Amino acid sequence: MLNKFLGIPELASEHGEMIDHMLEVVHWFMAVLFVGWTLFFLYVLFRFQWRKNPKASHEGITSHFSTHLEVGVVIVEVVLLLGFAFPLWANRVDSFPTGPDVAKVRAVGEQFRWTFHYTGPDGKFGRVDPDLISLDNLVGLDREDPNAKDDFLTINKLTLPVHRKAIVQVTSKDVIHGLAPVKLRIQQDAIPGMEIPMWFTPNKITDGDIICAQLCGIGHAQMYASFEIIDGAEYDKWVVQQSPVKEEAPPLASAGQ
Numbered sequence: 050m051l052n053k054f055l056g057i058p059e060l061a062s063e064h065g066e067m068i069d070h071m072l073e074v075v076h077w078f079m080a081v082l083f084v085g086w087t088l089f090f091l092y093v094l095f096r097f098q099w100r101k102n103p104k105a106s107h108e109g110i111t112s113h114f115s116t117h118l119e120v121g122v123v124i125v126e127v128v129l130l131l132g133f134a135f136p137l138w139a140n141r142v143d144s145f146p147t148g149p150d151v152a153k154v155r156a157v158g159e160q161f162r163w164t165f166h167y168t169g170p171d172g173k174f175g176r177v178d179p180d181l182i183s184l185d186n187l188v189g190l191d192r193e194d195p196n197a198k199d200d201f202l203t204i205n206k207l208t209l210p211v212h213r214k215a216i217v218q219v220t221s222k223d224v225i226h227g228l229a230p231v232k233l234r235i236q237q238d239a240i241p242g243m244e245i246p247m248w249f250t251p252n253k254i255t256d257g258d259i260i261c262a263q264l265c266g267i268g269h270a271q272m273y274a275s276f277e278i279i280d281g282a283e284y285d286k287w288v289v290q291q292s293p294v295k296e297e298a299p300p301l302a303s304a305g306q
């Protein structure tokens with residue numbers, strides 16, 4: 050209810066309901082804290098006003114009420130973090146799904162766009178090497194590698210099949226970016242030199258925005274991509290169509306654009 054009031058975007062992944070539930074709990078908790086501490090603050094303003102207490106007391110308040118209250122708040126926060134947030138995230142980055150049905154994509158961030166690297170029909174990524182990166186080879190794919198033959202790239206557009214598990218491996222070519230397809234309720238920072246996988250299951254045929262969640266430079270606001278969740282059979286057809294790479298990469302977005 051509070052989520053709706055705050056305008057949360059449509060939900061399009063299986064685990065997202067738990068994320069939304071936690072968001073709802075956190076928002077209610079923050080609302081209670083906000084109102085509670087405001088009332089306490091106003092009470093203190095009047096209770097200890099100068100007119101009623103012309104002489105400052107060096108003893109101060111003797112009641113431990115506020116200390117107990119603060120300990121209570123800390124306990125609730127620890128429960129939220131250790132009981133909800135950590136297990137939720139652990140599910141996304143532990144025990145990765147395997148099998149031919151799993152859609153695998155590498156998301157490569159750079160100033161200021163996302164390149165998505167697909168395995169192609171073989172389900173295997175070709176070897177990548179930073180030394181091979183050029184304007185014609187955005188992810189440094191080694192075309193000599195047999196696994197690379199059917200790999201293909203898309204720019205600023207992530208396509209995934211509905212109701213099938215997807216692993217997205219997030220990395221960056223320059224600075225820290227953050228891959229945030231908000232409707233899928235998942236997000237991962239892209240760290241240069243690291244490839245960080247996360248997995249989820251899209252459960253709705255829809256499309257949505259992918260924003261860069263880290264302030265990554267002067268063109269950060271233009272670092273916009275989108276995702277599309279399509280029917281599984283359609284996805285398989287699309288993968289075959291796209292493979293191997295035929296399209297040319299658009300010119301690098303410059304900072305001034």
Ligand SMILES: [Cu+2]
Pocket residue numbers: 158159161225226227261262263264265269272
């Ligand atoms: Cu960015």
